[in-house]
Amino acid sequence: MEIILAKKYGFCFGVKRAIKIAEKSPNSSTTGPLIHNNEEINRLKNNFNVTTLKDISTIEPNQKAIIRTHGITKQDFFSLKAKNVDLIDATCPYVTNLQKICEKMSEEGYDIVIFGDENHPEVKGAKSYVKSRVIVILNVDELRRVNLNNKIAVVSQTTRKIDEFSKIIDFLIRCKKEVRVFNTICNATFDNQEAAKNLAKKADVMLVIGGKNSSNTKQLLIISKEFCENSYLVENEQELEKSWFEGKKICGITAGASTPDWIIAKIISKLREIKV
């Protein structure tokens, strides 16, 4: 049986990068959970003594702190600097880009509209870089209630959907003279879905690896099933059943955005043992 991995699966670029940074910074603390995956956070703690700070203010001066993928606020950044904390930046570069756009556009006199959830740490961080007027909205109705200048710069939380973003833009261009649109959306999740779909079309059996409570993993299962009825969601190698693979020529593999490569590797290894 041939095993084919989806063209895109699992961790996004920003998460992979953050983990590499953490592995190279043993005995440090992260500003909140580095990523949203407990098994991986435990691994970093056990293997590299990288711990998680619940409250940034508890860090001792001169310690090492890793800024997590979502970034931190400018205020937190400077308060850590003031404490002489050794800061290691694992902010996703897409998030850093968002922060920089917010800062630059506000310096150029634009009102900033952030499409996103104001309680999300990424949005809190981006917002903190705005020096002019900023509003955070999740839909056009919220936007309707605000008075804004004629020069608007619009950005998006990196994980939002482009269709929703487009509705915000449509509203703004109808009433504002200049709307400067920065598509700061990262397509990793959607790329994983697209790749799963393409692979499922040619696979005889599909394995979707990830948490059974992970919404993006479940979404991958739904998409896979649509094109390959023999699709299975598994969390680890113990769940594999030999009968799934009997008589099958191609086994496709995809994984949720919170699934580390080492779990995928274990599953592939087990698949090879099954030898159907």
Add this chain to the structure above:
Amino acid sequence: MEIILAKKYGFCFGVKRAIKIAEKSPNSSTTGPLIHNNEEINRLKNNFNVTTLKDISTIEPNQKAIIRTHGITKQDFFSLKAKNVDLIDATCPYVTNLQKICEKMSEEGYDIVIFGDENHPEVKGAKSYVKSRVIVILNVDELRRVNLNNKIAVVSQTTRKIDEFSKIIDFLIRCKKEVRVFNTICNATFDNQEAAKNLAKKADVMLVIGGKNSSNTKQLLIISKEFCENSYLVENEQELEKSWFEGKKICGITAGASTPDWIIAKIISKLREIKV
């Protein structure tokens, strides 16, 4: 009978302004028809000796030339200047704004997308101010065939519809990192329609003044009829029929974008004579 004029009707701001400029510049020539209305052009010729140049190159040095509402190309501007022609600028300020945006954004390194008809003089003029890459498109399909940079500035011919413009923007924001949208659409036509609608709702009889072959005038008639069945399109005061107004309390008046105020004034004057 009460006569009420629509809140917006007839000539737009840019056309009114151009005519005033022409009246103050007797014995001059205009670079092509000043506006799209022959009666008004004849009036300017008869009363002010303002003639129309069919070909810009035919103008003699040191003569006076009025730049028409749609503007001219940068090349034509400089060739007239080189001839020492005394240039009087009646370009609609909304069109001048469009030209300036094209020039400035191309200087800042943006590829320029103009939503409009490439054969229209306004678009030819705007395009001539672009120093970088420029493409003129009328729909998304045309846009799909072009390779563009990641930094795009988008403008529109002033008379285009915002819904169509929005589709172009929607396409661009999905594939480009920065889309700088300038809503250069002038709402004069749509404002006339909105005002006609509001007036028709309370009028007993509506007069729509304008050319019977004018598409925007016919559009006003359709809108008026929807809310006031006694709506009539007239080109001049001779066409008024007394019976239309008998027993009516409110007569609403609107006029197409190419209808000069003096034609409207003649009709109002005749209406007062009718005295119903």
